[in-house]
Amino acid sequence: MSAMMAYSSSWSRALVAISPYTFSAVGIAVAIGVSVLGAAWGIYITGSSLIGAAIKAPRITSKNLISVIFCEAVAIYGVIVAIILQTKLESVPTKSIYEPESLRAGYAIFASGLIVGFANLVCGLCVGIIGSSCALSDAQNSSLFVKILVIEIFGSALGLFGVIVGIIMSAQATWPAK
Amino acid sequence: MYGFEALTFNIHGGFLEAIVRGHRSGLLSTADYNNLCQCETLDDIKMHLSATEYGPYLQNEPSPLHTTTIVEKCTLKLVDDYKNMLCQATEPLSTFLEYITYGHMIDNVVLIVTGTLHERDVQELLEKCHPLGMFDSIATLAVAQNMRELYRLVLVDTPLAPYFSECITSEDLDDMNIEIMRNTLYKAYLEDFYRFCQKLGGATAEIMSDLLAFEADRRAVNITINSIGTELTRDDRRKLYSNFGLLYPYGHEELAVCEDIDQVRAVMEKYPPYQSIFAKLSYGESQMLDKAFYEEEVKRLCLAFEQQFHYAVFFAYMRLREQEIRNLMWISECVAQNQKSRVHDSVVFIF
Numbered sequence: 001m002s003a004m005m006a007y008s009s010s011w012s013r014a015l016v017a018i019s020p021y022t023f024s025a026v027g028i029a030v031a032i033g034v035s036v037l038g039a040a041w042g043i044y045i046t047g048s049s050l051i052g053a054a055i056k057a058p059r060i061t062s063k064n065l066i067s068v069i070f071c072e073a074v075a076i077y078g079v080i081v082a083i084i085l086q087t088k089l090e091s092v093p094t095k096s097i098y099e100p101e102s103l104r105a106g107y108a109i110f111a112s113g114l115i116v117g118f119a120n121l122v123c124g125l126c127v128g129i130i131g132s133s134c135a136l137s138d139a140q141n142s143s144l145f146v147k148i149l150v151i152e153i154f155g156s157a158l159g160l161f162g163v164i165v166g167i168i169m170s171a172q173a174t175w176p177a178k
Numbered sequence: 179m180y181g182f183e184a185l186t187f188n189i190h191g192g193f194l195e196a197i198v199r200g201h202r203s204g205l206l207s208t209a210d211y212n213n214l215c216q217c218e219t220l221d222d223i224k225m226h227l228s229a230t231e232y233g234p235y236l237q238n239e240p241s242p243l244h245t246t247t248i249v250e251k252c253t254l255k256l257v258d259d260y261k262n263m264l265c266q267a268t269e270p271l272s273t274f275l276e277y278i279t280y281g282h283m284i285d286n287v288v289l290i291v292t293g294t295l296h297e298r299d300v301q302e303l304l305e306k307c308h309p310l311g312m313f314d315s316i317a318t319l320a321v322a323q324n325m326r327e328l329y330r331l332v333l334v335d336t337p338l339a340p341y342f343s344e345c346i347t348s349e350d351l352d353d354m355n356i357e358i359m360r361n362t363l364y365k366a367y368l369e370d371f372y373r374f375c376q377k378l379g380g381a382t383a384e385i386m387s388d389l390l391a392f393e394a395d396r397r398a399v400n401i402t403i404n405s406i407g408t409e410l411t412r413d414d415r416r417k418l419y420s421n422f423g424l425l426y427p428y429g430h431e432e433l434a435v436c437e438d439i440d441q442v443r444a445v446m447e448k449y450p451p452y453q454s455i456f457a458k459l460s461y462g463e464s465q466m467l468d469k470a471f472y473e474e475e476v477k478r479l480c481l482a483f484e485q486q487f488h489y490a491v492f493f494a495y496m497r498l499r500e501q502e503i504r505n506l507m508w509i510s511e512c513v514a515q516n517q518k519s520r521v522h523d524s525v526v527f528i529f
Contacts, residue, residue, distance in 0.1 A: 041185070048188045052196025056203060129184045133486055136196060140203050 019097060020106020021089070027113025028085045031166070034117030035078020035124075042071035042128025049132035057139035064138060066149065067131025070156045074124040077163045081116040084167065085109050090175045101176040108173040112166040119162020126155040180380045187487035190268045195486070198495050201259055202483060204231040206502055207529050214509050215521045223248065223510055231255065245510040252506055256499045257309045263492065270378060274489050276337065277371050278496050282311025283338055284367060288360045290319040291328070291351055324351060325359065341366035354409070361401060361418045368394050368420050381488035387422075389478060389490065394423035395452070396471050402433045402442055403467075424449055472526045476501055480528065498528055 046067045054061045088109055092102055134148040187195075206214075210230060217223045220243040224236050227248075235251040264275045286307040293303040300320045307316070313336050322328040328351075329342050341363045351359075368390060375386035398419045405415055416434040420426070425433065432445045443459075446452040455470045475497070482494035505525045512521045 045184070045188045045192065048192030049196045052193040053200060055197060056200030125185065132184075132188060132192065136199055136486065139196075139200060 016098070016103065020102050021097075023106040023110040024085070024089050027110035028082050028089070029113070030117040031085060031113035032078045032082035032117075035081075035120035036075045038121035038124025039071050039075035039078070040124075041121075042074065042124035042126075042131070043068055045125075045128035046071065046131030046135065050135040053135045053139040059142070060135060060138045060145075063145055064131070064135045067127065067134055067152060070127045070152055071124050071131065073156065074120045074127070074159045077159050078116060078120050081112070081163055081166050081170075085112060085170055088170055088173045092175050093178055096176050099176055101174070105173040105175045108169055112169040112173070115169060116162050116166035119166075120159045123156060123159035123162070126158060127152055130155055180384075183380050183487045191271055191487075191489070194263055194267060194271065195491060198263065198491050199483070202491075202495055202498070205498060205528055206230060206505075208527055211505070211509075211525065211527060214506075215518070215525070217509075217513055220245070220248065220510060220514055223506075223513060227252075227506075245507060245514050248510050249503060249507045252503050253309060256496070256503065259499075260310060260496065271489060271492075273374070274378070274382075275492060277374060278493055279310045280337060280367050280371075281364065282308040283313060283336065284311070284341075284360060284363045286311040286316060287319060287333070287338070287363075288356055290316065291322070292353070292356055294320045295351060295353070295356070322351075325355075338363065338367075341370065358410075358414065358418070361397075364397065365418060365420045368397075369422065372420075372422050378489065381485055382490055385482050385485065385488060385490035386493065389482065389493065391423040392475060392478060394420040395425045395429075396475070398423070398425055398430060398433060399442065399446065399467075399471075402436055403439060406436070406438060424451065469524055469526065472501060472504075476526050476528055501526060502528065 046064075050061070050064050050067075088105075096102055130148065130152045134145060134152065137144040137148060210226070213226045214223055217226060221241065224239065224243060227233065227236055232252050232255055235255050236248065239247055239251065260275070260279075264272060267275055289307060290300070290303050293306075294300070300317055303320075304317060315332050315335065318332045319328065322331055329339075333339055333342060343366075372387065372390050372394075375383050375390070377383075401415065401418050412434045416430065419430045419433070429445060429449065433442065436442045436445060443456050446456050451474075455467075455474055458470050459466055479494040479497050482490045508524045509521055512518055
């Protein structure tokens with residue numbers, strides 16, 4: 001198994017001894033868990049400002065729900081990728097769990113999960129903060145809404161980048177044949 | 179950490195920040211001021227104000243209005259806004275909001291002590307106090323004979339207690355000592371507020387430092403100008419200046435030895451932000467200095483709203499409302515005394 005690895009480093013022996021199933025499972029958990037964390041964080045940042053600003057300017061409520069929807073989309077990306085990743089998780093015979101091909105598949109799913117999770121975390125934060133500023137500016141001057149919305153659209157593209165790269169990563173997660 | 183406040187500010191402060199920004203949009207605009215300046219009587223002023231946010235506060239007033247009534251009711255609106263925000267605030271925002279009112283508390287204390295010295299009725303004085311600076315045992319101030327009693331009887335229970343350590347003497351209260359007491363208390367209050375803001379850190383610390391430094395410098399200049407020709411010695415004057423701000427420490431040393439306004443001007447012109455203020459005045463003139471300082475203060479307060487996720491917007495809103503109430507008082511007085519040509523002498527437009 002570790003014929004190719006250097007014997008001098010005990011860390012490498014420890015890491016390689018972790019089952020690829022563990023890495024895959026953790027990757028899937030991070031994909032959905034951290035995405036939802038980002039979405040929730042963004043929604044509360046926008047929501048608290050939106051509620052306060054709507055007291056003086058009730059007209060802003062319906063338009064500014066778009067910011068909340070952009071944040072929610074981030075959570076949906078996480079769910080979609082988590083579902084895709086879990087379909088990639090296959091069982092392999094016990095003798096080939098620690099083969100390089102198995103490890104590669106496990107790491108690919110783990111990396112995919114991390115990519116999607118953390119890209120969605122920062123995307124949700126970004127969209128949430130911009131949404132808060134958008135609500136406050138719209139309450140003062142309604143011509144600003146569309147302009148700030150454009151900034152939010154660029155912000156939500158970040159989550160999309162993460163999803164695309166994550167799906168490409170997971171496409172190469174091929175477990176060894178039985 | 180400065181720059182990352184956006185991540186956690188809205189947990190406790192997001193709602194109130196949005197509310198205070200909503201209040202800011204209700205400040206009187208240039209069009210409102212133009213309408214008010216063209217009013218002929220106080221009833222016209224009341225009619226114009228009924229279309230603004232002051233409407234509900236003035237609508238029940240009977241017809242022969244006085245300027246003091248208008249100012250009182252408009253101040254009530256400020257007090258209501260403040261109390262709404264204070265009761266929904268959590269730490270540290272609630273402490274910050276309370277700090278904003280300590281200046282009014284100091285003014286109220288000095289008002290009652292001075293009034294008692296001149297044998298005025300306590301009830302009459304209590305009505306003149308600013309509502310934001312009231313505290314429970316304020317009426318007992320009339321009983322005190324000297325500063326030690328003042329502290330021991332009343333002030334030790336108020337938030338002003340820590341500011342008193344520098345001015346407890348056994349001297350009797352007379353006009354000069356009361357003014358010195360007022361300025362010493364205010365100096366201690368500003369320094370305490372400054373330290374508190376520094377402890378909060380982030381954007382709050384940066385913006386509040388600028389606003390409080392301007393306040394400290396303005397008070398230093400006013401103390402200097404008001405004490406020219408009085409018995410206040412240079413050392414006493416030096417002790418009344420706060421130990422922060424643009425003028426600290428070298429500007430203070432120069433100001434302490436000034437004997438007339440032109441010397442003050444010479445000192446202040448070395449500092450670029452204040453040079454622009456003093457450039458508006460011609461030589462020997464000091465009446466417009468107050469208005470020039472107010473204009474500069476309003477400019478800085480409006481800039482505080484440019485950033486999000488900090489507490490200085492609350493401070494800025496309270497100060498801008500107070501400036502607006504000052505404007506309304508000036509306009510009402512000019513209208514009531516038929517001196518409408520002088521209206522623009524002292525009105526500072528906010529927008």
